[in-house]
Amino acid sequence: MRYEAPQSVDTAVALLAEAAGSAHVLAGGTDLLVRLRSGHIEPELVVDIKRIEGMRAIVEEDGGWRIGAGVPSAELGEHAGVRGAWPGVVEAAGLIGSTQIQGRATLAGNLCNASPAADSVPAMVAAGATARIAGPGGTRDVAVEDIPTGPGRTSLRPGEFVASIYLPAPAPRSGDAYLRFIPRTEMDIAVVGCGVALTLDEGGTCIAARVSLGAVAAKVLLVGKAAAALVGTAVDDTALAALSAACSEACSPIDDKRGTVAFRTHVAGVLAERAARIALSRAKG
Amino acid sequence: MALDKQAETAKRQFKVVGTRPNRPDGIDKVTGRARFGADAVAPGMLTGRVLRSPHAHARIVKIDASRAAALSGVKAVVTRADFPEPPAHVADVLDNCMAGAKALYDGHAVAAVAAVSPAVARRALKLIEVEYEVLAHVTDVDEAMQPGAPVLHEGRTDETVPEGFSGNVISRCEFGHGDIEAGLAKADRVVERSFRTAATHQGYIEPHACLAQMGPDGQADLWCCTQGHYMVRNTCAAILGMEVGQLRVTASEIGGGFGGKTTVFLEPVALMLSKKAGRPVKMVMSREEVLRASGPTASTSIDVRIGMTKDGRITAGDAVLRYQGGAYPGSPVGMGSMSAFAPYDLENVRTVGFDVVSNRPKQAAYRAPGAPMAAFAVESVIDELAKSLGLDPLDVRIRNAAVEGTKSSYGPTYPAIGAKATFEAAKAHPHWSAPLGENQGRGVACGFWFNFGGDTCVTLNVNLDGTVSVSEGNPDIGGSRASMSMMAAEELGIPYEQVRTIIADTGSLGQNEVTDGSRVTFAVGLATIEAARQAIRVMCARAAKIWGIDEDAVVWEDGAAKPAGPNAGQFPPMSLAEIAAVASNTGGPIAGHCEVNAEGAGVSFATHIVDTEVDPETGAVKILRYTVIQDAGKAVHPDYVEGQFQGGAVQGIGWALNEEYIYGEDGRLQNPGFLDYRVPVASDLPMIDTVILEIPNPGHPYGVRGVGETSIVPPLAAVANAVSAAAGVRLTDLPMSPPKVQAAIQAARG
Amino acid sequence: MSQIHVTTKINGDETEFLCEPEDTLLDVLRDRLGLTGAKEGCGTGDCGACSVTVDDRLVCSCLMLGAEAEGREIATIEGMADGEVLHPLQRKFIEHAALQCGICTPGILVAAKSLLENNPDPSEEEARYWLAGNLCRCTGYDKIIRAVMDAAAEMRGEIANDPDDSLRRAS
Structure with missing residues (x-):
């Protein structure tokens, strides 16, 4: 295995594009090192992108926030600006593993690891986040939900890597939230995760919503029908019941060591309702 | 040997025992200096690694390690063929350390290498070709008992097992008295109910390691x-065909065991x-290896019938207990059967236990082995x-409590x-009467454990400056060096800091x-006290010699020899330090020692009260108090003592709520890591309150x-009682x- | 095999080492630098026994490559005491019997020190959540949490918050 820590995006892209065998990007490394040490992967090349300028930065851009691919979730949690704009995303990032893991784990890495159970991804999807991809053909921006294509698989092309995540400026009277279910209080992989972002008009009617589910399908889902259940309502009990039903209906989970199909399907609806209540209260300020 | 059965124990005024001094290994352990199993190095040291079976059950047709042996940097390859035919008492132990004819579980060792680096060792393992059938x-456990189940070993069933079971049922035991019907x-x-418990792991944070x-x-x-380094020595010597005296074993600091380090896994392989x-x-297990291939607990299936008057x-109390203990005979079903009804004074009681083998790693002891599952059911x-x-x-438990003179459910009279x-202390505790909120429930349960004694040696040397060095042979897993120093200081009448x-x-x-059976503070303590008494007798004799009086006219009080009795004369007391200083002139160095098979371990009982809150929508359980x-x-x-109470309680909470060995259809362990083998974390728990009762062990x-x-x-x-109360439905699995x-609540509420 | 040359600062000391590209920081500390205070309990970031700080950020040293340490400042348990003077957390862990076997202790102390640097006055719940990534199998966490809270109080200049405690320690 070769370890490289390039100083520029172009060098990183060139290294990744020219690698003879398998090449992996190292950001926080909290997933990569586990797979490396267990022998599940035997990379020819590991490219540490954290020494590239900007990778460790959180920058305000058009009222939103651009978060470098090397920013650990602990730093995100300490950033008042991002926390104020997208508390649900920050909370989701703050749920990834332990305090120690949060000292290293990144949003970009959580996304590119392409686990359907990744905590920050449903929250980013609900927030309408985009990923900026650097590659041999230059850069392109892609909706976060379009990056993972299945467990461990992404739509990134050879030589490409995610350089930053962009969280747009939230509309007035907006709120977001992320909840997950785990057996313990910490340290588990989500059995179900749910992100909700919604916007109210001045009268308190929901005018826009995005609802996302994790760990209930092969990839994180953006559930349009669940969002539609909220839009045009005051997010009252009837709307929340419809949201809950739509979320359960959208699930196509598996039985595994972390949960059953029935449990995941049921809990998806429970969490969606609870997350929507938090998002609503945040939208109301 | 005759130790004083001190009826006055309860009244004795202790000076050191019962206080809370700092432990002697504290500074080493808070500074990172303490040397644990994996912390040792030796000049020219190689790295040893084990190749493990990916199959739950397979005949080993052929092992070709020639390519591994030829790899540059590989210095040795070992398979079962390298070991001599073992004596019968360690045959299963060796087969567990290195598979013979068959791999019997996912993770069973089939070969090992020693190489100049971990990387070379890893590459070498990949070059070993194993042909499996x-x-x-x-x-x-229930499937393993059925006729027609795949049988692990032919001909191991003993005469206690009736017809109608598979060859995986090794033995049957029965305890009790009276007439159940x-x-x-x-x-x-x-009430008659069936219960199941999953296999759990001791979960010590330090993986097995040796040099x-x-x-x-x-x-x-x-x-x-x-x-237990003596156990390691005796077992390894038997497996390797060595003389016991040729093998010296040194115990490192130990990073938790809870019973899981009472046998050998790597040690005979590393020696070979x-x-x-x-x-x-040097060999060190990964966490995955620890979970796949060390010694978790038995999983169980238990039926209980109990009758009660209004x-x-x-x-009457009746139970059938079935414990699978992994790939070799020896599940703790006997101790489960003996302990199930032990807290109670019953006219009619019976327990029947079945020891069953299955394609899982051989179970090892886990803290009161066999008892928690039985207590869960009863x-x-x-x-x-x-x-x-x-x-x-x-009140029901007080009404039925076993007391002094009760014939226990397993035979002896208490x-x-x-x-x-x-029970009475629990009833009087404010916790028992505190209010509960919505979706909350309170549970109470009792537990019993035998406690053991066994072979023990202690040497106590009195140094020239009046300090004391105690040597004992039981690895200190939770502060026992402090306890031994305290008991020696108490008996000698000197400050704790001087020991x-x-x-x-x-x-x-x-x-x-071995450090097991809750024996160390009891048995090593007993031997330490006796060694101190022997040293005191020597010191009294030395003082008598100096004073020119009879030995019987000298007593030991407050750390000094004093003349006593009508003909003793008037001499100022001689302290331990004063006697030690002149020891060379009065007969030579002063020591006491004790070699004993310690009998008289007293059984112990505990009652726990717990409050839980259940989220009826998700089934999540929170421990409130x-x-x-x-x-x-x-x-x-x-x-x-409090630490032992708290640690055991939390391990039990983990067992109750989230810990389990999960096997797939392929017989492979699905969760061999701390991510999905879910031990309790700090945020899962409240403080664990403790009440220490002191009913002296005679x-x-x-x-x-x-x-x-x-x-x-x-x-x-x-x-389980608390969750059942909170959820409104009895949980038995x-x-x-x-x-x-969540499923139980949904089923109960329709 | 081409080893990587790394220059770093460990516990305040300039340190250079050579490592394999796949060596973790934990491998380097334990096997190349003889700093065996950090322990490998799992190798997957689930137990916290290998906790260190890198540029004052708490991390698992098993989940970081040794090569990544270039130019960083690492702090381990070996640097926690000031000569023969223990850090208050170290002292309180001994006084409160907050360790039994002691294998998790170095990682928990490093993590607790990081907690108190970020939050000198944590609630019990904050302490429990901060330390949730540090498994202890012996103690049930009770005495660990008490020791951390007591050390925090002392470091803030407050008197021990448990009067029974100070009384019994004096005996």
């Missing part, structure tokens, strides 16, 4: 983390690799009976015991039993009972993970 497997006929209510050196002259040295390579070999008297049924009859569960005292206790290697003392009440006999160092000079194990016995049932709790 995959066989049908079974991992579930007649007892049940007198009951106003009978072995074996020379061509047959002498060997072994450093390892173990609960070192022998073949002619260099020291005023709460138990008329204490759940007692709780259900009490509630269905409108009785207070603690001396003074603390069962009833723990230092060390754990000697196997060449320095005679045979010592927890209280442990346990009889310690005499708490030598109360901090570490078999120990200070009244000490073992305290280490009993604390894991009640929590499974206590938590451990762990009570959220999907199970």
